[in-house]
Amino acid sequence: MTVVEKALPDVVKQAGVAADQVVGLGVDFTSCTVLPVTSAGVPLCTLEQWRARRHAWPKLWKHHAAQPVADRLNEVALTRGESFLERYGGRISSEWYFPKLIELWLEDREIYDECDGFIEATDWIVWWLTGVECRQTATAGFKAMWSPDDGLPSTDYFEAAYPGFDKPGEKLGDTFVPLGTKAGSLRSEVAERVGLSESVAVAVGNVDAWVSVPGIGVDGPGSYVVVIGTSICDMIVHPEETRLPGVTGVVKDGILPGLYGYEAGQAAVGDMLAWFLEHVAQDAGAYAQLEEAAARMAPGETGLVALDWWNGNRTILADADLTGAIFGLGLQTTREQIYRALLESIAFGSRRIMDNFEEHGLVLSEIVACGGIAERSPLIMQLLADTSGRLVHVPDVSEIPARGAALFGAVAAGVFDDIGSAIEATRPKEVRTYTPDLEAKKTYDRVYEIYRTLYELLGRTEVGLLHELKRIRTERREA
Amino acid sequence: MTVVEKALPDVVKQAGVAADQVVGLGVDFTSCTVLPVTSAGVPLCTLEQWRARRHAWPKLWKHHAAQPVADRLNEVALTRGESFLERYGGRISSEWYFPKLIELWLEDREIYDECDGFIEATDWIVWWLTGVECRQTATAGFKAMWSPDDGLPSTDYFEAAYPGFDKPGEKLGDTFVPLGTKAGSLRSEVAERVGLSESVAVAVGNVDAWVSVPGIGVDGPGSYVVVIGTSICDMIVHPEETRLPGVTGVVKDGILPGLYGYEAGQAAVGDMLAWFLEHVAQDAGAYAQLEEAAARMAPGETGLVALDWWNGNRTILADADLTGAIFGLGLQTTREQIYRALLESIAFGSRRIMDNFEEHGLVLSEIVACGGIAERSPLIMQLLADTSGRLVHVPDVSEIPARGAALFGAVAAGVFDDIGSAIEATRPKEVRTYTPDLEAKKTYDRVYEIYRTLYELLGRTEVGLLHELKRIRTERREA
Numbered sequence: 001m002t003v004v005e006k007a008l009p010d011v012v013k014q015a016g017v018a019a020d021q022v023v024g025l026g027v028d029f030t031s032c033t034v035l036p037v038t039s040a041g042v043p044l045c046t047l048e049q050w051r052a053r054r055h056a057w058p059k060l061w062k063h064h065a066a067q068p069v070a071d072r073l074n075e076v077a078l079t080r081g082e083s084f085l086e087r088y089g090g091r092i093s094s095e096w097y098f099p100k101l102i103e104l105w106l107e108d109r110e111i112y113d114e115c116d117g118f119i120e121a122t123d124w125i126v127w128w129l130t131g132v133e134c135r136q137t138a139t140a141g142f143k144a145m146w147s148p149d150d151g152l153p154s155t156d157y158f159e160a161a162y163p164g165f166d167k168p169g170e171k172l173g174d175t176f177v178p179l180g181t182k183a184g185s186l187r188s189e190v191a192e193r194v195g196l197s198e199s200v201a202v203a204v205g206n207v208d209a210w211v212s213v214p215g216i217g218v219d220g221p222g223s224y225v226v227v228i229g230t231s232i233c234d235m236i237v238h239p240e241e242t243r244l245p246g247v248t249g250v251v252k253d254g255i256l257p258g259l260y261g262y263e264a265g266q267a268a269v270g271d272m273l274a275w276f277l278e279h280v281a282q283d284a285g286a287y288a289q290l291e292e293a294a295a296r297m298a299p300g301e302t303g304l305v306a307l308d309w310w311n312g313n314r315t316i317l318a319d320a321d322l323t324g325a326i327f328g329l330g331l332q333t334t335r336e337q338i339y340r341a342l343l344e345s346i347a348f349g350s351r352r353i354m355d356n357f358e359e360h361g362l363v364l365s366e367i368v369a370c371g372g373i374a375e376r377s378p379l380i381m382q383l384l385a386d387t388s389g390r391l392v393h394v395p396d397v398s399e400i401p402a403r404g405a406a407l408f409g410a411v412a413a414g415v416f417d418d419i420g421s422a423i424e425a426t427r428p429k430e431v432r433t434y435t436p437d438l439e440a441k442k443t444y445d446r447v448y449e450i451y452r453t454l455y456e457l458l459g460r461t462e463v464g465l466l467h468e469l470k471r472i473r474t475e476r477r478e479a
Numbered sequence: 480m481t482v483v484e485k486a487l488p489d490v491v492k493q494a495g496v497a498a499d500q501v502v503g504l505g506v507d508f509t510s511c512t513v514l515p516v517t518s519a520g521v522p523l524c525t526l527e528q529w530r531a532r533r534h535a536w537p538k539l540w541k542h543h544a545a546q547p548v549a550d551r552l553n554e555v556a557l558t559r560g561e562s563f564l565e566r567y568g569g570r571i572s573s574e575w576y577f578p579k580l581i582e583l584w585l586e587d588r589e590i591y592d593e594c595d596g597f598i599e600a601t602d603w604i605v606w607w608l609t610g611v612e613c614r615q616t617a618t619a620g621f622k623a624m625w626s627p628d629d630g631l632p633s634t635d636y637f638e639a640a641y642p643g644f645d646k647p648g649e650k651l652g653d654t655f656v657p658l659g660t661k662a663g664s665l666r667s668e669v670a671e672r673v674g675l676s677e678s679v680a681v682a683v684g685n686v687d688a689w690v691s692v693p694g695i696g697v698d699g700p701g702s703y704v705v706v707i708g709t710s711i712c713d714m715i716v717h718p719e720e721t722r723l724p725g726v727t728g729v730v731k732d733g734i735l736p737g738l739y740g741y742e743a744g745q746a747a748v749g750d751m752l753a754w755f756l757e758h759v760a761q762d763a764g765a766y767a768q769l770e771e772a773a774a775r776m777a778p779g780e781t782g783l784v785a786l787d788w789w790n791g792n793r794t795i796l797a798d799a800d801l802t803g804a805i806f807g808l809g810l811q812t813t814r815e816q817i818y819r820a821l822l823e824s825i826a827f828g829s830r831r832i833m834d835n836f837e838e839h840g841l842v843l844s845e846i847v848a849c850g851g852i853a854e855r856s857p858l859i860m861q862l863l864a865d866t867s868g869r870l871v872h873v874p875d876v877s878e879i880p881a882r883g884a885a886l887f888g889a890v891a892a893g894v895f896d897d898i899g900s901a902i903e904a905t906r907p908k909e910v911r912t913y914t915p916d917l918e919a920k921k922t923y924d925r926v927y928e929i930y931r932t933l934y935e936l937l938g939r940t941e942v943g944l945l946h947e948l949k950r951i952r953t954e955r956r957e958a
Contacts, residue, residue, distance in 0.1 A: 268810060275810045280759060282814060303802065303952030310810050323782065327937075328948045329803035331747060331754045331789050335761060446951055450944050458806075462936065465929050469807045472925055473782030 001128065008194040024201045024413030025129070025186070026405030029122035031207040032096050032143035033061045036104070036115030036171075041127045044115055055108035058121060059100045064320075066099035069106070073098060076161040077153070084145050084153050086243040087250050091318045097144035101171060102162055118171035122205030129202050130184030133173075136204040140176040141251030142263060148176075148252050177204055178257040180419050182412035203412035208401045209233035210255045210263070215404025216370050216395055217427035219256065219420050224354060224364040226384070227400075229371040230274075232266040232346075234315070234353055236362065244360040246316025246353075256419055262362070266349045268311035270373055272324070272342055275310060281335060293336035294343060295379045299386065299443040304328040304341035305451050307458060308349045309466075316356045317459045321467050325458065327450075344444075347383040348451040354388060355452075367392040370400040378434070386440040387448060395428035480607065487673040503680045503892030504608070504665070505884030508601035510686040511575050511622035512540045515583070515594030515650075520606045523594055534587040537600060538579045543799075545578035548585070552578060555640040556632075563624050563632050565722040566729050570797045576623035580650060581641055597650035601684030608681050609663030612652075615683040619655040620730030621742060627655075627731050656683055657736040659898050661891035682891035687880045688712035689734045689742070694883025695849050695874055696906035698735065698899050703833060703843040703869075706879075707859070708850040709753075711745040711825075713794070713832055715841065723839040725795025725832075735898055741841070745828045747790035749852055751803070751821055754789060760814060772815035773822060774858045778865065778922040783807040783820035784930050786937060787828045788945075795835045796938045800946050804937065806929075823923075826862040827930040833867060834931075846871040849879040857913070865919040866927060874907035 012019055035058035036044045043058070050056040059066075070092060077085050077092075085091070092099070097120075105112045119127075120139045127133045140146040145153050151174075158168045183204045191198040212227050213219075213235050221238040237259040241250060248263040255261030268275075277284050305327050312320035326341060354364050367390050373380055374394045385392045397403065407422040416422040458466055491498055514537035515523045522537070529535040538545075549571060556564050556571075564570065571578070576599075584591045598606075599618045606612045619625040624632050630653075637647045661680045670677040691706050692698075692714050700717040716738040720729060727742040734740030747754075756763050784806050791799035805820060833843050846869050852859055853873045864871045876882065886901040895901040937945055 271810055275812070279813050280817070281761075298955050298958075300951040300955040303948055305948060310808055323806065324808035325804060325806040326808070327802065327804040327945065328952070329789055329805070331750055333754070334758050338759070443951065443955065446947065450948055453941065453944055457936065457941065462932070465932060466806065468925065469782055469784060469929055472779040472922065473807070476777050476779040476922065479777075 004125070004129070004190075005193050008196065012195070019195055020197055022196050022200055023415060024203065024406075024409035024411075025196075026203045026206060026211075026407065026409030026412070027122060027125055027129070028206045028208045028211045028401050028405040029120070029125060030061045031120055031122060031139050032100065033121040034059050034097060034100055034118055035121060035124060036111060037117045037119055037124060039116035041117075041124065041133060043124070044111060050111065050114070053108060053111055055104050055111045061095050063100075064094050066103040067094040069102045070094035070096070070099040072161050073102075077157065080157060080160065082153060082157055084147070084150065087147065088145070089245050089247040089249070089316070089318055092145065093248075093318075097139075097172070098158075098168070102165060105162070105165060115171065117173070120205065122207060126183045126202055126205045129186060129190055131187045132184035134181070134183040134204050135173055135176050136179055136181070136206070137176045137253040138179055138207060138210060138251070138255065138261070139205075140172070141254040142207075142210075142249045142261075144172055146172075146176065178253050179204060179206060179255075180257060180408045180411040201409065201413035203405075203408040206405050206408055210235060210261060211404035211408070212370060212400045213237060213255050213261075213404065214407050214419055214423050215400040215402070216368050217423055218368055219423040220259075222363060222365045224357075224367045224390075226350065226367055226369040226374070227371045228269055228369055228373040228380070230268075230270040231311070231314070232269050232350065234264040234350070236262045236357065236364065238262065238362060242360050242362055244356060244362075246318055246356055248315060248318075262357070264315035264353045264357075266308060266346065266353075267314040267320075268308065268324075269346050272308060272310040272346075273339075276339060276342060280338070290336055290339045291377065291379055294340035297337065297340050299440045300447055302328070302333070302337040302341050303330065304333065304337060305348075305447055305454065306341045306345035307451070307454060308342070308345035309459075313459060315353050319459065319463070321470050322459060322463075323466050323470060325454070325466075327454065343377075343380055343383055344387070344447070345451070346380060347387040348448055350384060351388045351448060352452065352455060364390070366390055369394050381434045382437075385434040385436040387444045389436045389438070389441050391436070392434040394432045394434070396430035396432060397428045483604070483608070483669075484672050487675065491674070498674055499676055501675050501679055502894060503682065503885075503888035503890075504675075505682045505685060505690075505886065505888030505891070506601060506604055506608070507685040507687045507690045507880050507884040508599070508604060509540045510599055510601060510618050511579065512600040513538050513576060513579055513597055514600060514603060515590060516596045516598055516603060518595035520596075520603065520612060522603070523590060529590065529593070532587060532590055534583050534590045540574055542579075543573050545582040546573040548581045549573035549575070549578040551640050552581075556636065559636060559639060561632060561636055563626070563629065566626065567624070568724055568726040568728070568795065568797055571624065572727075572797075576618075576651070577637075577647070581644060584641070584644060594650065596652070599684065601686060605662045605681055605684045608665060608669055610666045611663035613660070613662040613683050614652055614655050615658055615660070615685070616655045616732040617658055617686060617689060617730070617734065617740070618684075619651070620733040621686075621689075621728045621740075623651055625651075625655065657732050658683060658685060659736060659887045659890040680888065680892040682884075682887040685884050685887055689714060689740060690883035690887070691849060691879045692716060692734050692740075692883065693886050693898055693902050694879040694881070695847050696902055697847055698902040699738075701842060701844045703836075703846045705829065705846055705848040705853070705863070706850045707748055707848055707852040709747075709749040710790070710793075711748050711829065713743040713745075713829070715741045715836065715843065717741065717841060721839050721841055723835065723841075725797055725835055727794060727797075741836070743794035743832045743836075745787060745825065745832070746793040746799075747787065747803075748825050751787060751789040751825075752818075755818060755821060759817070769815055769818045770856065770858055773819035776816065776819050778919045779926055781807070781812070781816040781820050782809065783812065783816060784827075784926055784933065785820045785824035786930070786933060787821070787824035788938075792938060794832050798938065798942070800949050801938060801942075802945050802949060804933070804945075806933065822856075822859055822862055823866070823926070824930070825859060826866040827927055829863055830867045830927060831931065831934060843869070845869055848873050860913045861916075864913040864915040866923045868915045868917070868920050870915070871913040873911045873913070875909035875911060876907045
């Protein structure tokens with residue numbers, strides 16, 4: 001709320017437009033970040049009566065305390081052969097809506113009973129802006145296992161996992177509107193505080209990763225959108241539904257209305273490089289020197305290959321208990337070579353996900369990248385091109401998610417008929433394109449073959465090895 | 480020769496003994512370091528006529544240019560089912576006598592024909608000291624595939640590998656005498672130069688690693704002698720012959736007369752730690768801090784395991800093309816934890832070799848360690864104890880190989896009847912003993928199980944992966 005009040009007037013001022021030229025507003029937020037609210041949309045954590053109770057507060061997307069609930073929900077879904085699992089690559093995450101809601105139900109029934117809704121922060125902020133409660137299809141689909149065709153998983157299923165949890169939809173609602181729908185207009189109180197007109201249309205909420213797709217100018221199949229920063233979110237949109245293993249989710253209307261949105265990702269990217277600087281080099285300033293030295297190396301020259309599982313594997317193994325590995329170390333291996341191997345492992349991880357899509361019939365003809373690392377590391381962009389054999393386009397615009405959210409705001413305001421026209425009209429003109437070096441690709445094909453075999457070996461066939469190593473570590477640290 | 484002339488008088492002086500109290504002399508040298516000599520024992524490299532030819536010079540033990548010859552010899556031996564291979568764990572090394580001799584034969588036939596002998600440096604220095612050519616059983620057995628029972632591999636075998644190479648023994652000789660035999664007495668010229676009497680007995684030559692066994696006080700089975708420095712040489716002696724896979728060699732009279740000597744080893748130990756300091760930490764002075772931090776960690780706490788193959792695997796895989804690997808890396812992994820994982824990998828590698836011996840019926844009840852790391856790293860010694868469950872004894876004496884060589888000199892001089900009596904009389908009294916922590920061992924048993932599975936997987940079942948990675952590296956660097 002503070003950010004809205006401070007940032008909105010600043011942005012309008014910096015843009016050099018008159019306040020009355022602003023006709024629409026779009027919002028994006030992390031997900032699944034959820035909070036319990038009253039029927040009037042008041043967060044329980046703001047009420048004196050509840051603020052001392054931890055479950056009254058928002059649960060941040062990356063909080064993993066609901067892992068046991070997720071494990072139970074997965075186990076029961078598998079036993080019952082629940083078909084909804086196929087939309088989520090065979091497994092749901094502890095970061096999602098129902099694990100968090102059931103954790104609340106199990107641990108603080110009073111808060112559970114007291115709240116009228118348990119709502120995504122993106123929907124809540126729209127509610128606060130407009131006074132209208134309006135939930136959208138994207139988070140319902142990606143995080144709450146809802147689909148426009150099948151609705152929620154059955155009450156029988158939830159009851160089988162958690163007897164007594166027999167009204168799964170009571171805190172979620174049952175109406176979800178498409179992205180770009182106008183939720184309402186600015187409440188007078190908010191309009192006044194931010195210096196905009198009450199007539200400003202506000203689109204239903206959106207989510208930072210997915211909204212990058214329109215923001216970057218992608219409106220159809222064939223483009224692999226890579227948002228690369230501390231981690232990677234990969235997205236594609238396609239007119240058809242393909243259920244494929246390992247994907248985070250396949251959700252109708254989840255990214256762009258009328259299309260199936262596919263999400264995948266890598267759990268540690270910038271985070272892994274930051275780890276290397278902080279813990280191995282112990283020199284936060286070594287980044288430029290390492291990047292420069294790594295850029296001078298030829299494919300395959302390091303003799304190294306790494307499995308990029310420093311924070312588990314999100315896609316396609318969906319296994320948070322995997323850990324990273326480096327192979328090929330020798331007495332002449334340099335710090336810079338290890339750094340290069342980490343960069344290559346990011347690219348190989350990405351290719352592995354693309355292979356998974358293509359092996360299930362979803363052709364990806366180009367990569368479109370954005371995010372901090374797309375802007376800062378030409379080397380990683382070139383590696384994405386060289387390992388995959390695809391063109392990599394990096395549009396020369398910043399704040400891609402904000403752009404995407406703004407496009408939905410414009411649709412809500414009626415400036416465009418639909419998001420497709422909005423994307424078409426605003427697609428970034430300046431693009432830096434990285435072209436694959438086919439000689440490099442030949443060598444990388446050989447290294448990737450090794451990567452992929454190790455991936456299968458340690459991620460599937462012999463998955464017990466890394467799991468046991470982590471289990472021992474956890475036990476020893478607790479002891 | 481310079482060292483002998485300078486060091487001998489110095490040592491006598493420092494020892495505070497009169498020159499005439501010195502009655503015997505023993506020598507140890509690296510092996511297989513070999514050189515071509517005339518029938519009078521003159522190295523060809525000292526003759527004006529030949530000194531410009533590289534093959535006239537000594538070939539240092541660790542020179543690997545004869546690898547293609549070793550590969551060919553191994554291949555033909557396997558095809559023909561040559562039983563001598565079993566004495567060498569199934570594979571001979573490019574560091575050994577015949578690969579080096581045949582390399583010479585192939586590349587410079589004139590030098591090959593010109594030299595009368597191609598001789599181990601340890602035997603040559605004894606020849607120079609005494610004027611008597613006298614070769615011993617140890618290097619003949621460990622490095623020239625000779626055995627007292629079977630002699631050399633057959634001429635048919637050598638001819639099958641290298642047609643025309645039909646006198647395998649002509650540069651080696653066919654008489655090999657037991658260790659401790661008196662080769663002769665000091666030549667008058669040498670005696671004068673070093674200030675000792677011509678009556679000083681000189682024992683036949685010995686080799687630095689094996690001579691550590693008597694030097695450290697071991698004279699029978701059950702003790703696992705670990706010489707730990709840049710690499711590890713492991714030795715045991717036993718009255719019986721057991722042919723077992725992966726061992727470097729099993730040689731009758733090879734370490735102590737009358738017993739079978741077994742040699743095994745790890746290719747990178749101190750070298751691997753020096754690599755970490757130089758290339759990863761980039762701080763040669765970080766050793767003490769890393770060792771101290773590593774010493775504070777509990778078993779299993781790092782969540783890491785490493786395969787200690789930074790310079791290939793000597794025993795039990797005998798594969799120079801393997802490379803190192805680290806597993807279990809995460810965003811919280813510290814530099815110190817990686818260092819500890821390397822130390823643990825040294826201990827696991829050692830346990831793997833001991834397991835191999837014990838699985839073939841050779842019981843090892845204790846570890847006796849010497850060498851730079853045994854003196855400097857109590858942590859590694861404790862890890863050897865904790866991972867193996869055995870007592871580790873580190874005698875508090877220095878220059879163990881020189882002690883061992885001196886014992887053989889004393890036997891040659893008749894001071895002792897045999898090496899057994901010499902060992903008995905001089906066994907080090909002060910010993911630091913490391914006792915296994917059985918709680919730690921319980922955890923290490925679990926981590927070792929993971930280590931051993933990864934070892935099998937990457938060293939055998941899927942050995943093509945690391946080989947291909949190295950092949951790509953070699954090709955790219957040559958390109």
